[in-house]
Amino acid sequence: xxxxxxxxxxxxxxxxxxxxxxxxxxxxxxxxxxxxxxxxxxxxxxxxxxxxxxxxxxxxxxxxxxxxxxxxxxxxxxxxxxxxxxxxxxxxxxxxxxxxxxxxxxxxxxxxxxxxxxxxxxxxxxxxxxxxxxxxxxxxxxxxxxxxxxxxxxxxxxxxxxxxxxxxxxxxxxxxxxxxxxxxxxxxxxxxxxxxxxxxxxxxxxxxxxxxxxxxxxxxxxxxxxxxxxxxxxxxxxxxxxxxx
Amino acid sequence: xxxxxxxxxxxxxxxxxxxxxxxxxxxxxxxxxxxxxxxxxxxxxxxxxxxxxxxxxxxxxxxxxxxxxxxxxxxxxxxxxxxxxxxxxxxxxxxxxxxxxxxxxxxxxxxxxxxxxxxxxxxxxxxxxxxxxxxxxxxxxxxxxxxxxxxxxxxxxxxxxxxxxxxxxxxxxxxxxxxxxxxxxxxxxxxxxxxxxxxxxxxxxxxxxxxx
Numbered sequence: 403x404x405x406x407x408x409x410x411x412x413x414x415x416x417x418x419x420x421x422x423x424x425x426x427x428x429x430x431x432x433x434x435x436x437x438x439x440x441x442x443x444x445x446x447x448x449x450x451x452x453x454x455x456x457x458x459x460x461x462x463x464x465x466x467x468x469x470x471x472x473x474x475x476x477x478x479x480x481x482x483x484x485x486x487x488x489x490x491x492x493x494x495x496x497x498x499x500x501x502x503x504x505x506x507x508x509x510x511x512x513x514x515x516x517x518x519x520x521x522x523x524x525x526x527x528x529x530x531x532x533x534x535x536x537x538x539x540x541x542x543x544x545x546x547x548x549x550x551x552x553x554x555x556x557x558x559x560x561x562x563x564x565x566x567x568x569x570x571x572x573x574x575x576x577x578x579x580x581x582x583x584x585x586x587x588x589x590x591x592x593x594x595x596x597x598x599x600x601x602x603x604x605x606x607x608x609x610x611x612x613x614x615x616x617x618x619x620x621x622x623x624x625x626x627x628x629x630x631x632x633x634x635x636x637x638x639x640x641x642x643x644x645x646x647x
Numbered sequence: 648x649x650x651x652x653x654x655x656x657x658x659x660x661x662x663x664x665x666x667x668x669x670x671x672x673x674x675x676x677x678x679x680x681x682x683x684x685x686x687x688x689x690x691x692x693x694x695x696x697x698x699x700x701x702x703x704x705x706x707x708x709x710x711x712x713x714x715x716x717x718x719x720x721x722x723x724x725x726x727x728x729x730x731x732x733x734x735x736x737x738x739x740x741x742x743x744x745x746x747x748x749x750x751x752x753x754x755x756x757x758x759x760x761x762x763x764x765x766x767x768x769x770x771x772x773x774x775x776x777x778x779x780x781x782x783x784x785x786x787x788x789x790x791x792x793x794x795x796x797x798x799x800x801x802x803x804x805x806x807x808x809x810x811x812x813x814x815x816x817x818x819x820x821x822x823x824x825x826x827x828x829x830x831x832x833x834x835x836x837x838x839x840x841x842x843x844x845x846x847x848x849x850x851x852x853x854x855x856x857x858x859x
Contacts, residue, residue: 494839
């Protein structure tokens, strides 16, 4: 029950001016039971589409995705309450002007009493060391603080699974390390796409995605090595001597 | 994107008389100011109401700087309106119209500066509850207000960023170089916000209405 299962899943989208849909993810099956799972691959390879399948933001064109016993098509509401999703850019995720208000917004559905909600938000912000920043405008926070706040707002409702879509892309070294330590300390099952190979090496299992196919599924060190090899091969094919057109 | 202001003040924590006043009287004052702008015909009365609202704002402890900022942000618009009305209808009418607009802005700022956003949203939910039998979801009403409050400064910020980019490329006089990127940024923001809300399960039907 405590696993994520992809069964013969594929994702296709219609393309303007073409009768043939474009395949974003080719037919694949997977069972994810590890606590820390990394997804790596080039830009446009299908990593985000794979992650978005996990909470129903993308619906499979074929096959089924079942998260902890719930189908992402027929039980999408329950899936979303169990799967927290953190986007690359926290500014597109934080809806309210301040951190405290955003965390309280997350809790509105589960806690109707405003005092109880405020107390719970205080506790969540305290857990992430964000109390001093809780009443500041989200625009006044650094990228790392915003990302941590987005994480706190998602974790406030205590999801079973946490999905992070390239969470360190906009962060500097210090904030990346802060995010890495925070994620390492979480109880949730974490599935994360990243271009940060050091972060990928922390994972229990790594999937390498290339052109909509999962070309590697195994331990982190071998996955990172495979990805590096793919990148090197792709670079070798470039006409490096030519000036850009 | 850098920080951007909004024409009404953000919540300022405090324990003033205005802070302790329940939401509904404050909301009624804002509504009354809006209605009064159609009824008041003497600019001196408008000036008095404006002074009272400014007094309430300062009494809340939100500070003169925030008050000036709230007025400053709408100054270009009211200046244009005022000059046009002065030219068309004379000084007293122009003064009345400008002052009535400022009364509404300051009254709304008193409400938002002294009421936490969550309390405002709870108020919207309470207002929308009678419409539940007609299929309305009160939490969605509240979420819509929250997203609106968040989106206006974002769009203002996008315009500011795009204007700087256009200046850097020497295109500041080209309206297409300003409007088109702001439009595209705004649409992208709307899509991202929609995804983020869906991912957080916000804006979905109430438990009672949901089959899940």
